[in-house]
Every structure is written in structure tokens, then in C-alpha cells.
Amino acid sequence: MSTPTPPVAAIASLSAHEGQTVTLRGWLYNLRASGKLLFPIFRDGTGTIQGIVPKAAVPEEVFETLKNLTLESSVVVTGKVRADSRAPSGYEIDVENVEVVQRVPDETPFPITLKEHGVDFLMEHRHLWLRTPRQSAILRVRATIMRAAAEYFDTHGFIRTDPPILTPNACEGTSELFEMDYFDDDKAYLTQSGQLYIEATALALGKVYSFGPTFRAEKSKTRRHLTEFWMIEPEVAYAGLDEIMDLAEAFITHIVTRVLEHHRADLKVIGRDVAKLEAVIALTAATEATPIVAPFSSSTTILPSALSSFAPYSLSSQREAGGAASRNAHRFPRLSYDEAHAMLDEAYKAGKLENPHRYGDDFGSPDETYISSQFDRPVMIHRYPAAIKAFYMQPDPVDASKALCVDVLAPEGYGEIIGGSQRVDSYDLLKSRIEEHNLPLAAFQWYLDLRKYGSVPHAGFGMGIERVVAWLCGLDHVRETIPFARTLNRIYP
RNA sequence: UCCUGAGUAGCUCAAUGGCAGAGCAUUCGGCUGUUAACCGAAGGGUUGUAGGUUCGAGUCCUACCUCAGGAGCCA
Structure with a gap:
């Protein structure tokens, strides 16, 4: 021929x-x-x-x-x-x-048909399930989310610094870790967060981020949990809580924008209501018209771009009124823990919540779902009681019982996608916190060193990629957001 | 760890304590515009496992196994 x-x-x-x-x-x-x-x-x-x-x-x-x-x-x-x-x-x-x-042999036809299948069967054949249009579309969106996330930091002066995956001890004393032998006598653990390590690289390089897999051995069995998931974590020297809230907002806005730019067709295949995503990045006027709360009263407002030049460090203690002119056009609502509690209290009294929220407790899943359902975009909840938060979080100078921390809840009940905080920068305070939490001081000596040699206020957050993929794609379970999900009862294929 | 639910053909599911069924998939046949094509036929079963009750158990009881999603915990 x-x-x-x-x-x-x-x-x-x-x-x-x-x-x-x-x-x-x-x-x-x-x-x-x-x-x-x-x-x-x-x-x-x-x-x-x-x-x-x-x-x-x-x-x-x-x-x-x-x-x-x-x-x-x-x-x-x-x-x-x-x-x-x-x-x-x-x-x-x-x-x-x-x-x-x-040619696929006649006697062993391709097992995934165009008809309905159960979860167990599909996950058992995940290696083949990936070929279906919907799953392929999800993975394409995931790739864009990961690229957009890294791109945001890469183009805003952040240096990617990869923390170790094998660690000698828990980053936070709480969650369960995957343990393994490390040669003769030692134990090693798979990282559950790179945060402590990137605090070190932030004090070396200023603005850094890490992006990699993390591992949680918690026996969580819900639509929001994987035992292995990807997290992107920025850490910024000379930044306080308000700066990283601004950062988180600009960051999420960027990701949503990119997804809408490149994946209209994929989102259609997936069956996602794109209008819900367009609302997320819609201009501020819509947000400010939201009648439910006035969340802007107690936060400083620094444009994310100010971070690029290391804004004269405005700690969260110096809460300013924040002129309208400096407001970000893409503003997510911000509630203090107290405001969120009041909202839940009201909802309970109105019969919209089954159980009351007890002041001082963390928010449960139904609480988070209710709060996020009140907004058409992510909502930030800041300044939780210090007692229910991690040892490394800086106390609020206005009210030392509160921590300078923030959780970002995705809309439509997708739950927490970001957790962040300003870190304790005082050597003495951090040391006593470690002791109070019964953590091994020796293991944290290097971490304490960061407060001995040129300590500065610094802050950062971590965002779970899979939950963002689930949210942006409108999926009802994170197991479809990653090629091969690792869950409590499944490590095959 | 606790609570709840589900395991029947390759898949998705029916079956009042009384003959083990359907659709899809597979194989064979038909059809020149199908849209998860359609029409006809055939093959396909240790009803999750082990006990028990009963004349008789897919169905009722006990234990176990597997999976699911909710709580807690978290991103």
C-alpha cells in the first residue's frame, strides 16, 4: 500500500x-x-x-x-x-x-458496562473504571486543580519546598499515624502534614509551599475521608491570620477560575451545575448583599498582592476597620467562631438543627453543613477556642482563650477544605504548650529552635485536594477524585 | 470504636416459609441512522460462610466474614 x-x-x-x-x-x-x-x-x-x-x-x-x-x-x-x-x-x-x-477475548468481556454498577464492584475494578467518560473527566479536572494550585503559589513568589514523607514523630499529637520499621531499632511514620517542616523552610525562604501526599490512619469511614490524600500547604513568614485568610481566598478563587476556563465540557459530562461554581467567583456585590451575617466587621483586609512585598507586618492583634477601597473584589464571608456559634444557636432554636451546638465545642459535621449551606461560596470561620485546637496555634491577643486559626468550609455541604493558623512564635509559650500536650520535648527541639533563632510571626494553611475536586465536580464521595483511592477497607487495586 | 443497612447469575436487582426469576452483559439469528439502540433465541446459580428452627429456608434464629454511610476525628 x-x-x-x-x-x-x-x-x-x-x-x-x-x-x-x-x-x-x-x-x-x-x-x-x-x-x-x-x-x-x-x-x-x-x-x-x-x-x-x-x-x-x-x-x-x-x-x-x-x-x-x-x-x-x-x-x-x-x-x-x-x-x-x-x-x-x-x-x-x-x-x-x-x-x-x-482484541478483548469473547470469554472475558470488559466488566464495566454502560449500565449501573455498585460501589464495591466499581472500586474492585477501579483500574478499568477509570476508562469511563465520567471518571476520565474527573481526573482531567483534578489535574487542572493541582496545576492551578501550584501555579498560584509559583507565580506569587512562593518557593516549593518538599517536606519529608517519613517522619520520626507525630506532627500533631492527635491523629493516628501509619507506623513502619525504620531499620534496626527505630520507628518511622508516614507524614500527616508537612507543616512543621515548612515552617522551617519559610523562615529560610520567606514564602514557601509544599505539595504532596499525606497519610491519616484514622478509622474514618465517610464520603469525605481517604487514608492517603494530597495536600498543598503554603507557609508565610511575617504573616498573620488575616493575611493567610486573604491568601486562601485568592488561592481558591484562582483554582475555581481555572477549572471554569478549561473544563466546561468535562463538568457537563460529570453533570456539575456550573452556575454554582460561577457564583463562587462572582463579584463582591453579591456577597455583600447576603443578608445573613455581616462578617467583615472584625477582620483586617489586606490585598493578597500586598503579601508579595512583605507588607509591614500587620498582626491580627491590630484589627483595623478595613476601608472599603481595600476590599478584595472576590470576598468570601468570614465568621468568628462566636458568630458561627450564634448562627447555630439561632438555627437550633428555629428547629433547623437537630442538636444544639455547645459553646466551646468544635463544630460537628451537621453544624458545618448548616453553616456552609447559608452561603453560595466558601465560608471562613476563624478564632476557634484554643482548647480544641492544635498546640502550635498562636493565641489571639484580644482574647487569649481563642486561637488565631481559620477553617474554610466549602459550600453545598462539602465540609472543611482548608485548615490554617498563625503559629506560636514565642519560644517559651511553644515550649509550655508542648509540655501541656505531653509531647516529647526532645523530638520537637528542632521545631523550638525556629523560635530561638530569629523567630517571626508566621502563618499558613493546608488544603486537601480531593475535597476540592469533590466540591468542584459535585461528587458525592472523594473516592472518585483520585485515581486509586485508599480507604479504610480498601487498598486494592 | 459505636450505630444503621446490604450480601441471590459476570453486573443491577426481584422472589408471602412452598418449582431459582427479570433486565443488561455473553453466544447465535434479524434489522441501512442507531443514541445505555431495538426484536427473537440460547447458555449461565454451592442465594457471603458455619450452625440451628421447620415436613420444607433465598426468606426465620445465632455467630462470623465482607462491603456501604453516618457518628467521632480530620483536609
């Missing part, structure tokens, strides 16, 4: 090849037949396209091969791209030739 092989084209960009003969390299996704007419649907990872094969138009061998081909067999297809209103994507391909790279 002297005819040259037509150029290879991606299905997603076939509209640019209308009228041309191209080569598709992919898999047979579905096949419908109507007598002497075949409708194979091909996928190649970028999308799907319907082919059409009239018996009279192709060699007998091509027709018979396709007619008997099994689903998910790998194929190289050549054909001419044609616009057709009857095709689901608006385009279809007139198949001219097909080469079967590997």
Missing part, C-alpha cells in the same frame, strides 16, 4: 479536522449495529466519537472485523471526519479502515 498514513488526531480536537481523513488511536467504547450499518463509538482518552460503517462502503474484512469486535479492544482507526447533527458530539467519522491492536 502506497497511501501514506493519515495524521493522528485527538478526538477532542476533531472539529479542526472536518473533511479530512485522520487516524485515531484508541479503544472501542461501544458498538451499535443495525443490519448492514455499524455505529462504533471510539474513545482515545480525550473524548469519544461515533463512527459510521455502512457495509457497502468498506471492504468486507473491515466490516466483519468491527461487527464482531469486543468492547474496549484497542484499535487504530482511519476515516474521514464529518459534521453531523445526528451524532452526539456533532461530529462523526466515516470509517475507512481499522486495525485491531489487541
Whole structure:
């Protein structure tokens, strides 16, 4: 055969090849037949396209091969791209030739059908489930979220510094850790947060972030938990609580913007209501019109861009009124713990909550769901009681019983996506905190050193990628947000 | 760890204590515009495991196993 092989084209960009003969390299996704007419649907990872094969138009061998081909067999297809209103994507391909790279055997058909499946079956076949359009779309959105997250910090003066994954002790004394032998006598633990380590790199480099997997051995069995998940954590020297709240807001806005820029089609496949995401990044006027609370009264307002030049450090103790002119156009509502408690109290009295929230306690899942349901965008809750928060959090100088910390709750009941705080910068205070929490002082000596050698106010937060993917894609479980989820009862495949 | 629920054909699910069923998938046949195509036929079962009650158990009882999602904890 002297005819040259037509150029290879991606299905997603076939509209640019209308009228041309191209080569598709992919898999047979579905096949419908109507007598002497075949409708194979091909996928190649970028999308799907319907082919059409009239018996009279192709060699007998091509027709018979396709007619008997099994689903998910790998194929190289050549054909001419044609616009057709009857095709689901608006385009279809007139198949001219097909080469079967590997044929799925008849006796072991591809297990994932286009019909419904149960969770257990799908997770057991996760390696094949990934091929379905919805799962592929989710992974594409995930990739953009991860890229946008890193991109935000990379373009705002942050240096990526990767903390160790094997650690000698708990970062916080609380959560359970995965333990392993470390050579002869020692134990090592998989990291549950890089925070303590990036505090060190922040004091070396100013503005840093880490991005990697973290591990929690908690026996949590909910739609929001994985035992292995990815977290991105910025840490900023000479920053206080209000600065990182501004940072978190700009950061999330950037990610949502990028997802909307690049994934309209994927979000449609996933079935996401895009209007809900557009509302998140809508301008401030909408937020300020929100009648429920006036959350701006007690926070300083520094534009995130001010961080780039190390704003004269305005600690959260110096709460200013914050002129309207300096307000970020993309403002998320901010509630103090006290304000959030009052909101829950009111809701309970109005019969909208089953159980009352006890002042001083952390918010439970139903509490968080209620609070976030009151807003159309993420809501920040700051200044929790110090007693229920981690040892390294700086007390609020206005009220020492509160910690300078913030949780960001995603809307629509997706729960906490960010947890952050200003860190204790006093050597003596940190040391006594470590002792109060019965943590081994020796293991934290290096961490204390950071307060001995040029300590400064600093703050940061951590964002769980999978929860953000679940939120932005509108998924009901984080297990679909990562190629191979690790959960309490599952480590296969 | 606690609470609740579910395990029946490859998959999704039916079956009053009384013959083990359907749709999809697979195989065969039909159909030139199908959209999870449709129509006809065939094959496909140790009802999660082990005991027990009963003339008779998928169904009732006990224990165990597996999975699910909710609480707690967290991102």
C-alpha cells in the first residue's frame, strides 16, 4: 500500500479536522449495529466519537472485523471526519479502515458496562473504571486543580519546598499515624502534614509551599475521608491570620477560575451545575448583599498582592476597620467562631438543627453543613477556642482563650477544605504548650529552635485536594477524585 | 470504636416459609441512522460462610466474614 498514513488526531480536537481523513488511536467504547450499518463509538482518552460503517462502503474484512469486535479492544482507526447533527458530539467519522491492536477475548468481556454498577464492584475494578467518560473527566479536572494550585503559589513568589514523607514523630499529637520499621531499632511514620517542616523552610525562604501526599490512619469511614490524600500547604513568614485568610481566598478563587476556563465540557459530562461554581467567583456585590451575617466587621483586609512585598507586618492583634477601597473584589464571608456559634444557636432554636451546638465545642459535621449551606461560596470561620485546637496555634491577643486559626468550609455541604493558623512564635509559650500536650520535648527541639533563632510571626494553611475536586465536580464521595483511592477497607487495586 | 443497612447469575436487582426469576452483559439469528439502540433465541446459580428452627429456608434464629454511610476525628 502506497497511501501514506493519515495524521493522528485527538478526538477532542476533531472539529479542526472536518473533511479530512485522520487516524485515531484508541479503544472501542461501544458498538451499535443495525443490519448492514455499524455505529462504533471510539474513545482515545480525550473524548469519544461515533463512527459510521455502512457495509457497502468498506471492504468486507473491515466490516466483519468491527461487527464482531469486543468492547474496549484497542484499535487504530482511519476515516474521514464529518459534521453531523445526528451524532452526539456533532461530529462523526466515516470509517475507512481499522486495525485491531489487541482484541478483548469473547470469554472475558470488559466488566464495566454502560449500565449501573455498585460501589464495591466499581472500586474492585477501579483500574478499568477509570476508562469511563465520567471518571476520565474527573481526573482531567483534578489535574487542572493541582496545576492551578501550584501555579498560584509559583507565580506569587512562593518557593516549593518538599517536606519529608517519613517522619520520626507525630506532627500533631492527635491523629493516628501509619507506623513502619525504620531499620534496626527505630520507628518511622508516614507524614500527616508537612507543616512543621515548612515552617522551617519559610523562615529560610520567606514564602514557601509544599505539595504532596499525606497519610491519616484514622478509622474514618465517610464520603469525605481517604487514608492517603494530597495536600498543598503554603507557609508565610511575617504573616498573620488575616493575611493567610486573604491568601486562601485568592488561592481558591484562582483554582475555581481555572477549572471554569478549561473544563466546561468535562463538568457537563460529570453533570456539575456550573452556575454554582460561577457564583463562587462572582463579584463582591453579591456577597455583600447576603443578608445573613455581616462578617467583615472584625477582620483586617489586606490585598493578597500586598503579601508579595512583605507588607509591614500587620498582626491580627491590630484589627483595623478595613476601608472599603481595600476590599478584595472576590470576598468570601468570614465568621468568628462566636458568630458561627450564634448562627447555630439561632438555627437550633428555629428547629433547623437537630442538636444544639455547645459553646466551646468544635463544630460537628451537621453544624458545618448548616453553616456552609447559608452561603453560595466558601465560608471562613476563624478564632476557634484554643482548647480544641492544635498546640502550635498562636493565641489571639484580644482574647487569649481563642486561637488565631481559620477553617474554610466549602459550600453545598462539602465540609472543611482548608485548615490554617498563625503559629506560636514565642519560644517559651511553644515550649509550655508542648509540655501541656505531653509531647516529647526532645523530638520537637528542632521545631523550638525556629523560635530561638530569629523567630517571626508566621502563618499558613493546608488544603486537601480531593475535597476540592469533590466540591468542584459535585461528587458525592472523594473516592472518585483520585485515581486509586485508599480507604479504610480498601487498598486494592 | 459505636450505630444503621446490604450480601441471590459476570453486573443491577426481584422472589408471602412452598418449582431459582427479570433486565443488561455473553453466544447465535434479524434489522441501512442507531443514541445505555431495538426484536427473537440460547447458555449461565454451592442465594457471603458455619450452625440451628421447620415436613420444607433465598426468606426465620445465632455467630462470623465482607462491603456501604453516618457518628467521632480530620483536609
